[in-house]
Structures are given as structure tokens and as C-alpha cells.
Amino acid sequence: MKYLIYVASLVFLFSCAQNKELATANKVDLEKYAGTWYEIARLPNKFETNLTCVTANYSLMEDGKVRVLNKGMDSETKRWETAEGWAKIPNSDYPGQLKVTFFWPFAGDYYIMNLGENYEYAMIGSPSRDYFWILSRDKTMDKTLYNDLIQLASEKGFDTGKVKIVDQTCVEKE
Structure with missing residues (x-):
């Protein structure tokens, strides 16, 4: 429940944030984007406090939106937290700019x-x-690629000195 409250807070903060231009991908194929992503690193944020083994799963919906299912283990309580929502591309001229x-x-x-x-x-x-993530299809990422992405993020104005690597060593019990 705590995770869901923080997600709601994030969405509110996002909607109130001052927009500064930020270049995005020129082409995004949502079918290819669908599936499971592992969170490799992030800027700290309230809604993911203490979360490890964070994944995001995206799936296409019949109405063209994308179902979003985020999941992570609270490192203190050892309980899995989830948040479900949806995303869409509001302007097809900017396919890298989604609203969630x-x-x-x-x-x-x-x-x-x-x-x-x-x-x-x-x-x-x-x-x-204020918000930044590096995602991968694998639980680990090549260090050179990671460093290149951190450098690129720094060039785009993100405070990469605060970026934290996410522990992906949890073992999920079914």
C-alpha cells in the first residue's frame, strides 16, 4: 500500500513539474518495448524507497495503451510491492514521450x-x-554501456552523482 501511495505522489509531482526540453527516442515500437525490464539504476525517489529487485512489465492493451506492472521487494520488510497502471503516447510525432x-x-x-x-x-x-532510470532486459548490464548511459544522462542535465545501482539478486518464491 505504501508503494501505491508513493506512486500516486510521483504522478502528482510529475504533473506539476516544470517541463524543460528533453530529447527522446525518435522511434519506439511498443510491441518490441513490451515485456519485462529490470531496473539497473535510478535516481532515488520516495515511491521506490528500500525497493530492490525492481522490474517493470509492459504489455499492449486492445485500446492501444500499455499496461504497466511495476514490482519490487522492500529490503526492510522482505515483502513484494506492486503498482499497476497504464501508459500511452499522447502525440505520435513524439513516440518517446509517454504519459503514465x-x-x-x-x-x-x-x-x-x-x-x-x-x-x-x-x-x-x-x-x-528529478526522475531517472536505466532499464535492461537482463538483470545485469555491461559496465561500459552503463558508464556510457550515465555520461549521456549527465550531458542531459541529470544529477548522476546521486544515481544508485539497484540490487537484482532477490530470489522470488512462487
Whole structure:
């Protein structure tokens, strides 16, 4: 429940954030983007406090939106937290600029700034530069690629000195 409250807060903050121009991917194929992504690193934020083993699962919906299911383990309580929402591309001229909603009617900016040629990694942020994630299809990422993405994020105005690597060593019990 705590996670859902923080997600709602995030969406509100996103909607109130001052938009600063932020370049995004020129082409995004949502079918290729669908599936499970592992959170490799992030800027600290309230709604993910203490969360490890964070994943985001995206799936296409019949109405053209994308179902979003975020999941992470609270490192203190050892309990899994989830948040479900949806995303959409509001302007097809800017396919890397999505709006995500976890608590309607509030929607936050989800900007795909960089995307691997084979959709093997993604770099996500917000125009406010307050939110930032590096995602991968694998639980680990090549250090050179990681460092390149951190450098790119720094060039785009993100405070990369605060970026934290996310522990992905949890073992999920079914």
C-alpha cells in the first residue's frame, strides 16, 4: 500500500513539474518495448524507497495503451510491492514521450531518452530531471554501456552523482 501511495505522489509531482526540453527516442515500437525490464539504476525517489529487485512489465492493451506492472521487494520488510497502471503516447510525432498513470486522473512524464537497437536497454527520465532510470532486459548490464548511459544522462542535465545501482539478486518464491 505504501508503494501505491508513493506512486500516486510521483504522478502528482510529475504533473506539476516544470517541463524543460528533453530529447527522446525518435522511434519506439511498443510491441518490441513490451515485456519485462529490470531496473539497473535510478535516481532515488520516495515511491521506490528500500525497493530492490525492481522490474517493470509492459504489455499492449486492445485500446492501444500499455499496461504497466511495476514490482519490487522492500529490503526492510522482505515483502513484494506492486503498482499497476497504464501508459500511452499522447502525440505520435513524439513516440518517446509517454504519459503514465497509476492513479487517475494524474499522469506523469515517462520519456524514453535512449533505447538499444534491439530493445536490450532503455534510459528513462522526466523533463524535470528529478526522475531517472536505466532499464535492461537482463538483470545485469555491461559496465561500459552503463558508464556510457550515465555520461549521456549527465550531458542531459541529470544529477548522476546521486544515481544508485539497484540490487537484482532477490530470489522470488512462487
